[in-house]
Amino acid sequence: MARVALVTGGVSGIGAATCKALQAAGFAVAASFVADEAAARGFREQTGIATYRWDVADFDACQQGVAEVVRTLGPVDVLVNNAGITRDASLHKMTREQWRAVIEVNLGGCFNMCHAVIGSMRERGYGRIVNLSSVNGLAGQFGQANYAATKAGIIGFTKSLALESAAHGITVNAVAPGYTDTPMVAAVRPEVRERIVAGIPLRRLGRPEEVAAAILYLVSDAAAYITGETLSINGGQYLR
Numbered sequence: 001m002a003r004v005a006l007v008t009g010g011v012s013g014i015g016a017a018t019c020k021a022l023q024a025a026g027f028a029v030a031a032s033f034v035a036d037e038a039a040a041r042g043f044r045e046q047t048g049i050a051t052y053r054w055d056v057a058d059f060d061a062c063q064q065g066v067a068e069v070v071r072t073l074g075p076v077d078v079l080v081n082n083a084g085i086t087r088d089a090s091l092h093k094m095t096r097e098q099w100r101a102v103i104e105v106n107l108g109g110c111f112n113m114c115h116a117v118i119g120s121m122r123e124r125g126y127g128r129i130v131n132l133s134s135v136n137g138l139a140g141q142f143g144q145a146n147y148a149a150t151k152a153g154i155i156g157f158t159k160s161l162a163l164e165s166a167a168h169g170i171t172v173n174a175v176a177p178g179y180t181d182t183p184m185v186a187a188v189r190p191e192v193r194e195r196i197v198a199g200i201p202l203r204r205l206g207r208p209e210e211v212a213a214a215i216l217y218l219v220s221d222a223a224a225y226i227t228g229e230t231l232s233i234n235g236g237q238y239l240r
């Protein structure tokens with residue numbers, strides 16, 4: 001029987017590339033999304049990957065969404081907490097709503113989704129969880145106190161859950177992409193984008209497939225002895 005992998009925010013960007021990589025590796029894949037119904041339909045038609053709609057910031061919706069994935073595909077063996085948003089502003093201009101939204105989706109979503117799968121993984125003695133951090137969680141970023149706080153928080157969350165889960169055959173790791181060519185980065189102004197690329201030793205943005213390959217490795221049997229780690233995929237950006 002194929003292992004079941006669930007990727008939140010799985011119909012675009014890094015999530016979509018991860019779903020395709022998991023599918024090619026033989027997993028039965030579930031992609032969740034929140035609003036982009038047309039994108040989800042296109043993705044489903046193009047790939048044959050099952051899509052499910054719920055908001056990761058909503059605890060009850062996560063429980064119900066996972067129950068639906070279990071009903072249709074089977075118990076979740078692999079969870080990739082990929083859903084994430086930005087609401088950029090310098091702190092003195094940042095509204096409580098910008099702060100709250102990013103915390104609830106990026107960090108709250110990670111808690112809600114792990115909570116929804118961890119009991120079953122513990123019972124079955126197997127699980128792989130990969131959480132999406134970011135170079136900006138490691139290095140900080142102007143205008144992203146909210147986003148960087150969530151992405152740094154995810155690293156502490158990952159280490160703690162790894163410690164709690166190791167005895168149950170579950171590994172929990174994070175990946176920290178640098179600037180990757182997805183809709184999230186397409187929203188950055190061209191002049192800012194040029195400045196970013198100039199600061200990357202490999203002189204280009206990352207590709208979603210390159211992040212997906214790292215995630216695929218961390219959920220594979222070859223990575224069974226790796227847990228609590230954060231793997232950077234950033235073209236050398238955080239070396240200096």
Ligand SMILES: NC(=O)c1ccc[n+]([C@@H]2O[C@H](COP(=O)([O-])OP(=O)(O)OC[C@H]3O[C@@H](n4cnc5c(N)ncnc54)[C@H](O)[C@@H]3O)[C@@H](O)[C@H]2O)c1
Binds near residue numbers: 054084133176184
């Ligand atoms: N693109 C980058 O440069 C970059 C760099 C570092 C980290 N990341 C992280 O990688 C992840 C994917 O980023 P991306 O660039 O592919 O972004 P993206 O905007 O292309 O995709 C994000 C996905 O998350 C989904 N999503 C957003 N809010 C949601 C919610 N409340 N419930 C369910 N789904 C929700 C969106 O529908 C979308 O499908 C994010 O966590 C992001 O923070 C991205």
